[in-house]
Amino acid sequence: xxxxNMDIQINVEQGSIQEIEADTIILNLFxxxxxxxxxxxxVDKDLDxxxxxxxxxxxxxxxxxxIAVIYPRGAISARRVILVGLGKRxxxxxxxVRKAAAFAIKRARDQNAKNVATIVHGGSVSGIDxxxxxxxxxxxxxxxxxxxRAKKQKDEPDQKIHSLNIVEFDNKKLxxxxxxxxxxxxxxxxVYLARDLVNLPPNIATPTKMASVAGExxxxxxxxxxxxxxxxxxxxxxxAFLAVAKGAGEPPKFIVLEHKENxxxxxxxxxxxxxxxxxxxxxxxxxxAGMGNMKSDMAGAAAVIGTMLTxxxxxxxxxxxxxxxxxxxxxxxNAYRPADVITASxxxxxxxxxxxxEGRMVLADGLVFAGGYEPQVVIDLATLTGSCVIxxxxxxxxxxxxxxxxxxxxxxxxxxxxxxxxxxxxxxDDYKKKxxxxxxxxxxxxxxxxxxxxxxIFLKEFTNYPWAHLDIAGMALTDKESDYIPxxxxxxxxxxxxxxxxxW
Numbered sequence: 001x002x003x004x005n006m007d008i009q010i011n012v013e014q015g016s017i018q019e020i021e022a023d024t025i026i027l028n029l030f031x032x033x034x035x036x037x038x039x040x041x042x043v044d045k046d047l048d049x050x051x052x053x054x055x056x057x058x059x060x061x062x063x064x065x066x067i068a069v070i071y072p073r074g075a076i077s078a079r080r081v082i083l084v085g086l087g088k089r090x091x092x093x094x095x096x097v098r099k100a101a102a103f104a105i106k107r108a109r110d111q112n113a114k115n116v117a118t119i120v121h122g123g124s125v126s127g128i129d130x131x132x133x134x135x136x137x138x139x140x141x142x143x144x145x146x147x148x149r150a151k152k153q154k155d156e157p158d159q160k161i162h163s164l165n166i167v168e169f170d171n172k173k174l175x176x177x178x179x180x181x182x183x184x185x186x187x188x189x190x191v192y193l194a195r196d197l198v199n200l201p202p203n204i205a206t207p208t209k210m211a212s213v214a215g216e217x218x219x220x221x222x223x224x225x226x227x228x229x230x231x232x233x234x235x236x237x238x239x240a241f242l243a244v245a246k247g248a249g250e251p252p253k254f255i256v257l258e259h260k261e262n263x264x265x266x267x268x269x270x271x272x273x274x275x276x277x278x279x280x281x282x283x284x285x286x287x288x289a290g291m292g293n294m295k296s297d298m299a300g301a302a303a304v305i306g307t308m309l310t311x312x313x314x315x316x317x318x319x320x321x322x323x324x325x326x327x328x329x330x331x332x333x334n335a336y337r338p339a340d341v342i343t344a345s346x347x348x349x350x351x352x353x354x355x356x357x358e359g360r361m362v363l364a365d366g367l368v369f370a371g372g373y374e375p376q377v378v379i380d381l382a383t384l385t386g387s388c389v390i391x392x393x394x395x396x397x398x399x400x401x402x403x404x405x406x407x408x409x410x411x412x413x414x415x416x417x418x419x420x421x422x423x424x425x426x427x428x429d430d431y432k433k434k435x436x437x438x439x440x441x442x443x444x445x446x447x448x449x450x451x452x453x454x455x456x457i458f459l460k461e462f463t464n465y466p467w468a469h470l471d472i473a474g475m476a477l478t479d480k481e482s483d484y485i486p487x488x489x490x491x492x493x494x495x496x497x498x499x500x501x502x503x504w
Contacts, residue, residue: 379497
């Protein structure tokens, strides 16, 4: 696997879009507009009013993500013009841009387009930064085109777009557009990588494979890489991580990627991702139905590794550490058991009430290890609880817990900007009663009616710094395509974290 590899060329060109060499051009229109202006108006003129005629006849209204296709018949060089609606101007935002770009590019792909040119959606809207609009246009387009390249004996027909040109007539806007496009390339590369890792079968996406991908990133972008094995974890007294790994046939890997390690003048931020590459539940085994989806239980680690790829591509001026404790959770004669008492690397003891509450165990030692960097902030991501999915809904939002309001507010802000939605959940000390143990410092589960809060309060016991926990259980995998998210791994968290880091 080439980390974040995308089979599409993305370029920025100055000129009139109707004169660009492309088989398909994409234009836009706001709802309620009767006479198009700008690039859309210029093309309309060359097409002898074809777009105006569509509007006048009621065949196109400009509603959000509405699509129309016009065939120029030689009036311009492109074989087809795709018109996408942007909805009402007063409701327009960057998420509208992403969705419009996604719907338009998917229509182009479905009509077997190979070389596509598009204007920046929202590039002339007051209050919308042109670089942000360009970034959103490319993100929506590229993320919508993602397809997992499954290993099959027979190749599928080539129905992919080879190039996407972002076209702008005003030469003064080009530098900002290029900045936005550069950011989008890096962000989408990180998302592609996270999606690929989640979509890979669990016999391929093993802890060893996760470490190998991290190694590619480290080599390409000059990051420090640490891959701890069982012996290394034992030396670091990672009893919680090793307990989960006891039953694993695949060797566990505690992966650490460090960006700008020797820059003491930079703020230190740590990202920790749960990396259970397959979760059977262990001795507390899960039902057979749906167990195959547990290949996605490493989506937190995938998001962290994907984010580190983007960090390297953008060369962010921060000291950033990505930690991914990776192991399988399997039942065998060596596996840890309910009623075991485990000692984590900070000396705290844990009574095991369920071996299926393994994610918080590997995160516990990950969070303790993060503290060794004396960070300004630590954020963890994990497909941690079904309770969070029940509370917030599948595919709706991740649960956000934080011990610092400023950190919480920054993540909420990035959530709004990227539309990778989070919802603030309570981190009350009352939840400690749910994990109180008679034989250890705490239990690793809070029972049926305390699942979400108990898991977060458990993790808090392993932090001594500003910290946020994102429960992404409902966001990592989807069985239905929507907007710019195809079925399968979503890559949730990469865009959120990158926006947070860029705005730090």
